[in-house]
Amino acid sequence: xxxxxxxxxxxxxxxxxxxxxxxxxxxxxxxxxxxxxxxxxxxxxxxxxxxxxxxxxxxxxxxxxxxxxxxxxxxxxxxxxxxxxxxxxxxxxxxxxxxxxxxxxxxxxxxxxxxxxxxxxxxxxxxxxxxxxxxxxxxxxxxxxxxxxxxxxxxxxxxxxxxxxxxxxxxxxxxxxxxxxxxxxxxxxxxxxxxxxxxxxxxxxxxxxxxxxxxxxx
Numbered sequence: 565x566x567x568x569x570x571x572x573x574x575x576x577x578x579x580x581x582x583x584x585x586x587x588x589x590x591x592x593x594x595x596x597x598x599x600x601x602x603x604x605x606x607x608x609x610x611x612x613x614x615x616x617x618x619x620x621x622x623x624x625x626x627x628x629x630x631x632x633x634x635x636x637x638x639x640x641x642x643x644x645x646x647x648x649x650x651x652x653x654x655x656x657x658x659x660x661x662x663x664x665x666x667x668x669x670x671x672x673x674x675x676x677x678x679x680x681x682x683x684x685x686x687x688x689x690x691x692x693x694x695x696x697x698x699x700x701x702x703x704x705x706x707x708x709x710x711x712x713x714x715x716x717x718x719x720x721x722x723x724x725x726x727x728x729x730x731x732x733x734x735x736x737x738x739x740x741x742x743x744x745x746x747x748x749x750x751x752x753x754x755x756x757x758x759x760x761x762x763x764x765x766x767x768x769x770x771x772x773x774x775x776x777x778x779x780x781x782x
Contacts (some may be wrong), residue, residue, distance in 0.1 A: 567681060585609065586592070592597045604671075604762070607756075607761060607765045619622055619708070620651060621773045623671060624670050624673065624766075624770060624776075625670055625733035626767075627659070627667060627668055627669075627670045627750060627752050627766065628659050628665060628667050628752075629665045629666045629668070630661045630666075631659055631660075631661055632662070633660050634658065634660070635658045637762075639762070640653055651756030655670070655698075655753050655760050656750075656754070656763060657698070657751075657763040657767075658747045658749045658751050660747065660748070661748065661749065661776035662748065663703075663738075663739055663740060664720070664739065665738060666737075666778065667699055667702060667736055667737045667738060668733050668734060669697070669731065669733065669736050669737070670690075670732065670752075670754075671695060671697065672692060673691050673692030673697070673729070673730060674689055674690065674692075674727065674729050675691075675724055675726055675727060675729075676690065676714055676726070677687070678726050679725065680704060680706040680742065681706070683743050684698070684700035684743050685701040685741075685743020685744070685745065686701070686702040686703065686704045686705060686706065686722055686742045687699060688702070688715060688736055688737065690730055690736075693756065694757045696753070696754070696755040697750060697753070697754055698755075699736065699737065699751075700743060700750070700751035700753070701742050701743050701745045701748065701749060701750065701751055702736075702737035702738060702739070703717045703719075703737065703740060704716050704717035704718075704720070704722070704737060704738075705742070711725055712725050712726055712727060713725070714726065716754055717737055719736055720735075720737065722733070722736060722738070724737065
């Protein structure tokens, strides 16, 4: 059964829960604004294309269960653990949830990468047409057997192979603290046509479509 994708408690908090006073440098802020504007154009174009073709965002799933809050947005930010340069580009949206909460595939697609040896920790990349969705800091580790390379979380009951087709809403792992992280959360990244996109804009587009559907059904 597919997880609910549009709980208002998840998505309305996008407007109010990001940390304030992040101390972004002016140059980094301008670059971030440019990327966000570009991301917004990508999302709007895709949204219009979906509508014209009779499709929708409703094929997608919210990517984490037991969601608590958004802890770090897309764009330039101060290094959360104090390492590296004073500002770093954050290529995704951080979603806090209790350690062990299940992570679900945002869209139906093919697994194109599994790994456990980077700052992303135990991670999965799924390709859905021109979209790529990235899931980081999961519980578990990578391995290899006769079927190929996989990541496994034995306690959570998940084992995902590179090359496997995954349906939207399928549990692909659990929230952990692998890689470089200061607390349990899902780092969720999105690319469209090889371009990084702000996941918050996608969630807002999804939420807007749900609202349109609710209004038209009255």
